[in-house]
Amino acid sequence: MRGNLFAVAVDLVILTVREGVLSTLLVRRGVAPFLGELALPGGFVLPHEDLLDSAARELVEETGLTITGHHLEQLASYAAPDRDPRGRVLSVGHLALVPDLPEPQAGSDAAASAWYPVAEVGHLAFDHDRILAAGVERARAKLEYTTLAATFCPPEFTVSQLRGIYEAVWGTELDPRNFQRKVTNTPGFLVPTARKVSTGRGRPAQLFRRGEATSLHPPMLRD
C-alpha cells in the first residue's frame, strides 16, 4: 500500500423549508481551524464505518432525526491539497432533505447549530460553500424529475404545502390549479389519507402521504 494517507470526513448539507424559505443547518465552529466561523455539520469517519452510515450518524447527532423516511444521499468528494490547514483531509459531501423541524435546543449536542436561509449564507469554513452550492443545485435538479419534494413535508401534508416546497426551492410561483392536477394525476406520487385539514380560511384540504413512485415523467418544471 502507499504511504500518502488521508483523513476522511463527511459533511452534510441538511436542507428544509421553513416559513417558505429554503434553509440549511449550520454550526458555529468551537475549535480551530476556522474557530467561530460557520460550517456544515460533519465529522470524521470512524474506523469501521461506511460513508452513508457516518453521514446518518451525524444527521442524528445534529437533528435527532433517523433516516427512516427521510432522504440522505452522497453528493461528491472534495480533496484539494490545501483545503484543510491540518493536513490532507478528504471530505465526502452529503445531502439530506428533512421536514421543518423546531430550532435546535440549547444544551443539546447540537447547541451551536441553527437554521439559516440558503440565500443569506455567506462564506463558510473550509470549502463548505462549494459543498453547500452543490447540495442546493442537486436538490433543485432532483425536484424536477423525482418525487423528492415530499421528503421536505411532514408525514401527512396537503397539495398546497407540497406546492410551497417547489416554490421555495425554485423561487418561482406555480399555478395552484394546474399544480394540483399534475401531482394528483401522477401515479404513485401521492396517497390520499382518510383525513382533511382545515387551515383557518377556505375549504379544507385533502391530506396525503408519500407514494411509492420516485421518478417523475414528465418532469415538473418546463424551462
Place this chain on the structure above:
Amino acid sequence: MRGNLFAVAVDLVILTVREGVLSTLLVRRGVAPFLGELALPGGFVLPHEDLLDSAARELVEETGLTITGHHLEQLASYAAPDRDPRGRVLSVGHLALVPDLPEPQAGSDAAASAWYPVAEVGHLAFDHDRILAAGVERARAKLEYTTLAATFCPPEFTVSQLRGIYEAVWGTELDPRNFQRKVTNTPGFLVPTARKVSTGRGRPAQLFRRGEATSLHPPMLRD
C-alpha cells in the same frame, strides 16, 4: 486530527461507443489482490494531487487522451470497510466519455487494458462493478438533458454518427428524420462545418462540431 486514515484511490469508468456498442476500458490486474481479474483503470492519489487531476493523469496513462475537449467528471466515493483486503481504501469513481479509439497497443503503459462491451462485463475486482453500473447509469441520464453525446464523437461528425451514440447508449431506435431536426434546431448543440462527407452510399452528410451549449431543453428522451 484523528488517527484513522485512509488510502485514497481514483477509479475510472471510461466509456466509448465502438461499432454501435457501448464499451468500457478494463485492465487485467497484474498484482494482488484480485490478481488476474478485470478491474477499472485507476490508482492512488499522489501527495499533492487533487482528485480530478489524479483521474486526468490516469486517463492519459490509459488512453493517451488529454482532457481537452473530452469529458471527465466525478461519480461517487466508495469506502465500505471491507472493500479492499489490504486495509481501508476510499475510491473516488470518475466517469470519462471518449471518442472511439484504437485498441490499446501491446508494449505501451496500458498493455493489460482492452475495450469490453458494457453488456458483457461480468464480475470485476473490488466493488468495481458497482462503480461501472453507476457510471453507465449517469451517462444514460446525462444524455437525456445535456449535449454530452457529442463527446463520444470525433471532433467532426455527422448527425447519423450522433444518433448512433444515443441508440447505442440507450438501446433504442430513433427516427432519423425527427432526430435530425431535434438536434439541428437546438441552439448551440451543433456547429456546421464547411465540409460534407460521403460514406459510400447515399447523399453526403453535413459535418458538425460540438457547440457551446451544455444543457438540453427539452430533454432528448420522452419516457
Place this chain on the structure above:
DNA sequence: CCAAAAGTGTTTATAATACACCCATGC
C-alpha cells in the same frame, strides 16, 4: 352573504410523433 382556499372542466397554444416526400450520391 362574503372572502378565501380547494378542487374541476374547458379552451388554447405548443410541442412531439408519424410519415410523405425531395435531394444527392455510388453503382
Place this chain on the structure above:
DNA sequence: GCATGGGTGTATTATAAACACTTTTGG
C-alpha cells in the same frame, strides 16, 4: 435508373398553460 442514406415539410396527436367555474369552509 435505382438503391441508399441525408434532409425538409406537414398533418396528427399529445401535452402544458391559462383561466372560468364550482365546492366547502370561517366569519
